[in-house]
Amino acid sequence: MPKDHGIGASSKRREDKRFLTGKGRYTDDINLPGQAHAWFVRSQVAHGRLTGVDTSAAEAMPGVLRVFTGADFEGVGGLPCGWLVTDRFGQPMQEPGHPVLARGKVRHVGDPVAVVVAETAEQARDAAEAVEVEIDELPAVLDMKAALDPDAPLVHDELKNNLCYDWGFVEENRAAVDAAFETAAHVTTLDLVNQRLVPNAMEPRVALGDFNPATEDSTLYTTSQNPHVIRLLMGAFVLGIPEHKLRVIAPDVGGGFGSKIFHYAEEAFCTFAAKQLKRPVKWTCTRSEAFISDAHGRDHVTRIELALDAEGHFQALRTETHANMGAYLSTFAPSIPTWLHGTLMAGNYKTPLIYVNVKAVFTNTVPVDAYRGAGRPEATYQLERVIDKAAREMGIDPVEIRRRNFITEFPYATPVAVEYDTGDYNATLDKLLEIADVAGFEARLADSKSRGMLRGLGLNCYIEACGIAPSQLVGQLGARAGLYESATVRVNATGGLVVMTGSHSHGQGHETTFAQVVADMIGIGEDMVEIVHGDTANTPMGMGTYGSRSLAVGGSAMVRATNKIIAKAKKIAAHLMEAAPEDIELKDGRFSVAGTDKSVAWGDVTLAAYVPHNYPLEDIEPGLEETAFYDPNNFTYPAGVYACEVEVDPDTGKVTVCSFAAADDFGNIVNPMIVSGQVHGGIAQGVGQALLEAASYDDYGQLLSGSYMDYAMPRADDVPFYRVDHSCATPCTHNPLGVKGCGEAGAIGSPPAVVNAVVDALQRAGHTGVTHIDMPLTPSRVWAAMQG
Amino acid sequence: MYAFEIDRPTTLDAAVTALGQEEAQALGGGQTLIPALKQRLASPARLVSLTGIDELKGICVADDGALCIGAATSHATVAAEAAATYPALADLAAHIGDPAVRNRGTIGGSLANNDPSACYPAAVLASGATIRTNTREIAADDYFEGMFATALEEGEIITEIRFPVPEQAAYVKFAQPASRFALVGVFIARFGDGVRVAVTGASEDGVFRWTEAEAALSDDFRPEAVAGLSVDPEGMIGDLHGSPEYRAHLIRVLTGRAVAAA
Known part of the structure; x- marks a missing residue:
């Protein structure tokens, strides 16, 4: 019987009532008295020397309050990078400055050069066109390999070259890996591109800065996944505002997918300008502007090699990846191709020797940072593609070669420095074969053939690492932040609770699932629990939401705080019933004394806490409010197996996704409906990457796919109805809920399944020379591949 | 969007007069021009909306069997009302853009713009249709002059498209x-x-x-x-x-x- 409330119930998302009825309160919905509007003047060229910015004509235009340029930020810090990667020679990465507004040079199309602040947004935009920007154009650095040529122009003149770092992992394994390749029975090599993507959250970014001259308090309303992180980075590193004088509010946020983790120039600008002008300053990004100012994702070029013995057992794995950083280091950019990518290269397999090399490169393009999956999709894609290719070369069934190499004993320490706590990959694979009806494929293939269509089946496994932790370890790896999470549970006198969490919901449904957990622990109705997030003034210092961490890390903090509440409440209950605290049991919202018929209700205890007339004041304080911080001792490791069936039109190359099945192990599940929804959305994004999406630059660094006329987002008719299953659960062994995280799995696991399926379809049709097609598998690319 | 004046004539004569003004630009359903204005890629001083002119709207069958479509007729109307007479044309109209585009966009607007990827030009040229304007009739074979280029003169307004109905x-x-x-x-x-x-x-x-x-x-x-x-x-x-x-x-x-x- 499915549960109807608490942990395990598909409770309806309470936040949807406001979202679906237009009652959400997004940053752009907030308007402050006296608010002025900012419009950014952005570079229209990819690379050039900034020789002059003449603002005089703009300043004379109607409604203009002030025009800011890079010179106004002389005494202000640059945007900080949150992760220092050490290269394979033990040297720190090259870390260029990142000014709020460009100084000296412009480095990508969209690089902000000046900002007009005016009474209205239209006036600001009109005046922005009158700002005269003089740029001596320089050759644009675009291709990553060409960027490393000794004669290549420098993106940053102060650096010795365009290489951010050359990272080896694990460097000490390199010789052993190379030796294994020398003696391997079979080596499969694959060159591939994991193309650049534009995140495209439904809500474009917005920043609204406010300053109170009387109190000297600054407030920033912003579209962020982590308001505390923005407060710390912007306050401490950019503007020099102590945290107690700076409040950051991220209200309802319409999707992030990673792109709203980072601290952006526009946030710092609006906060800074509000103080300068003593008026609120608002900036609302247009969709066109988002394409050239939101951090992009992926953009890896990789050669992967897999060494196998004669039976198809993986002996060694070696990769060389060029990872695009873009023009500047976005907040967590250096960590994505390294610690969130190299550590995943073992996948679900017991490959004994692995060496990962990553060269991170500066180019004259929009900065690249985390995007749903962040490093893990790149790892999964190359690994699962090379395994498929190896299976085909060796004549081994793609299911069998994976089974033959599965990790089956846990905990398992990989050769790339992580320890998987638990999993059962065979069980998940069996479940996938069942829900995808792999046994029925031949019949469907025959049906496709009868209609003149090519059909293919692709499948792959994935492993991901969620809830990046622990802080001590990531600190050693170069993180400049802690990676714990926090929660305060405040019980009101009449028994209702408010949970203030450091996690941030921007579509995930925390207000529902977090309430389910707390209500379940106490045995009260979910409607008695309110979840508050997104405001540094009323939530404890937390790290926000990304990397599928909210329930595993934030939920664990909440469980700890709730356990403290229950422990204290039991003391109060014991006092009320004149019993010993250790004899008190809590069930269904009632405290009882074990072995007796004595009981008091939850509400009696909470009232006593705030009206302490009959209360053990000598032992405990009044009130019922507790805070907890939780720093995990390991990542969590969700894993799964995905299958995709496609039809390819042999005449046009058009790929149709006929079916998609996903069997995931997310550990324990709090709300199955929300988890399924997360998987659905993730697969849609993965299918989008596999078939449709690509951020493409021309030779001059202009973004060709700079609008939805050329950037193809997945639409409802591009994806099938999904078959998802998350019943194969091996609970996480090291967090109190046994949960693993589910937000990114769909986007990580799905691209290789689609590409494997298309290659399978072409191979079955006799196109045996087609062993790989780079994403997106557009009709023209698939057709070209069939032409040989 | 830059500021502009807008005229909303209700007769063809008034529209012709309005388009004679300095820097005037005809506005059909606005599915191309309005996005261009929003992106500040066009800056006409004056727009003359043609969608309030009843005589430019509607579908009828002429005595010789030709299907006549008023230039300001929306794609949705063509999809619905041409289906019995010219199903292939109605089907084309039913698959232009999305419902919002089909309810605003007009056949005359599409032909005057002559986007190289638009659907209607293919139907007009294949059908050997005639494009009627306020001054003359233009055969389809003479009308299309390359990407975004047509035989229309300055200020000339398409009034009707007359489609011979194929077998x-x-x-x-x-x-x-x-x-x-x-x-x-x-x-x-x-x-x-x-x-x-x-x-x-x-x-x-x-x-x-x-x-x-x-x-x-x-x-x-x-x-x-x-x-x-x-x-x-x-x-x-x-x-x-x-x-x-x-x-x-x-x-x-x-x-x-x-x-x-x-």
Whole structure:
């Protein structure tokens, strides 16, 4: 019987009532008295020397309050990078400055050069066109390999070259890996591109800065996944505002997918300008502007090699990846191709020797940072593609070669420095074969053939690492932040609770699932629990939401705080019933004394806490409010197996996704409906990457796919109805809920399944020379591949 | 959007007068021009809206059987009201853009703009339609003059499009994945005196007739008749979504499919 409330119930998302009825309160919905509007003047060229910015004509235009340029930020810090990667020679990465507004040079199309602040947004935009920007154009650095040529122009003149770092992992394994390749029975090599993507959250970014001259308090309303992180980075590193004088509010946020983790120039600008002008300053990004100012994702070029013995057992794995950083280091950019990518290269397999090399490169393009999956999709894609290719070369069934190499004993320490706590990959694979009806494929293939269509089946496994932790370890790896999470549970006198969490919901449904957990622990109705997030003034210092961490890390903090509440409440209950605290049991919202018929209700205890007339004041304080911080001792490791069936039109190359099945192990599940929804959305994004999406630059660094006329987002008719299953659960062994995280799995696991399926379809049709097609598998690319 | 004046005439005469003003620009359903204005890519001083003129709206069948469509008729109206008379044309209209586009966009606006990837030009050219304006009649073969270029004079307003109704017809569109405009679209119309084949989306010169296929299909109206033909990729559009070779290939494939569907 499915549960109807608490942990395990598909409770309806309470936040949807406001979202679906237009009652959400997004940053752009907030308007402050006296608010002025900012419009950014952005570079229209990819690379050039900034020789002059003449603002005089703009300043004379109607409604203009002030025009800011890079010179106004002389005494202000640059945007900080949150992760220092050490290269394979033990040297720190090259870390260029990142000014709020460009100084000296412009480095990508969209690089902000000046900002007009005016009474209205239209006036600001009109005046922005009158700002005269003089740029001596320089050759644009675009291709990553060409960027490393000794004669290549420098993106940053102060650096010795365009290489951010050359990272080896694990460097000490390199010789052993190379030796294994020398003696391997079979080596499969694959060159591939994991193309650049534009995140495209439904809500474009917005920043609204406010300053109170009387109190000297600054407030920033912003579209962020982590308001505390923005407060710390912007306050401490950019503007020099102590945290107690700076409040950051991220209200309802319409999707992030990673792109709203980072601290952006526009946030710092609006906060800074509000103080300068003593008026609120608002900036609302247009969709066109988002394409050239939101951090992009992926953009890896990789050669992967897999060494196998004669039976198809993986002996060694070696990769060389060029990872695009873009023009500047976005907040967590250096960590994505390294610690969130190299550590995943073992996948679900017991490959004994692995060496990962990553060269991170500066180019004259929009900065690249985390995007749903962040490093893990790149790892999964190359690994699962090379395994498929190896299976085909060796004549081994793609299911069998994976089974033959599965990790089956846990905990398992990989050769790339992580320890998987638990999993059962065979069980998940069996479940996938069942829900995808792999046994029925031949019949469907025959049906496709009868209609003149090519059909293919692709499948792959994935492993991901969620809830990046622990802080001590990531600190050693170069993180400049802690990676714990926090929660305060405040019980009101009449028994209702408010949970203030450091996690941030921007579509995930925390207000529902977090309430389910707390209500379940106490045995009260979910409607008695309110979840508050997104405001540094009323939530404890937390790290926000990304990397599928909210329930595993934030939920664990909440469980700890709730356990403290229950422990204290039991003391109060014991006092009320004149019993010993250790004899008190809590069930269904009632405290009882074990072995007796004595009981008091939850509400009696909470009232006593705030009206302490009959209360053990000598032992405990009044009130019922507790805070907890939780720093995990390991990542969590969700894993799964995905299958995709496609039809390819042999005449046009058009790929149709006929079916998609996903069997995931997310550990324990709090709300199955929300988890399924997360998987659905993730697969849609993965299918989008596999078939449709690509951020493409021309030779001059202009973004060709700079609008939805050329950037193809997945639409409802591009994806099938999904078959998802998350019943194969091996609970996480090291967090109190046994949960693993589910937000990114769909986007990580799905691209290789689609590409494997298309290659399978072409191979079955006799196109045996087609062993790989780079994403997106557009009709023209698939057709070209069939032409040989 | 820059500031502009707007006139909303209710008669054709008033519209002609309004368009005679300095820097005046006709506005149909606005599905191309309004986005361009919003992006500040166009800055007309004055817009003259043609959608309030009743005499430019509606569909009727002339005495000779031709289907006459008022220039300010929306795609949705064509989809609904031309279905009985000219199903292939109605089907084309039913698959332009999305419901919002179809309810605002007009056939006259589409033809005056002559986007190289638009659907209507293929139907007009393949049907051998006549474009009526406030001053004259223009045969389809004389009307389209390349990408975004037409035979229309300054201030000339399309009033009606008159489609001879073919015995058999079909339009097959292969969608550009992002915009879903035609990457290639082929309209085939079979009349008693021969077959006309018009191709949109593919050529750097805009919509064109594939005369080789017309000759082959006039002799033998079966998909196999074009199977051995090929289109020269020279002059075809090459972009993110397809090479000239791919578009040339699609023209043949879609022509065969259109014949099968007709």
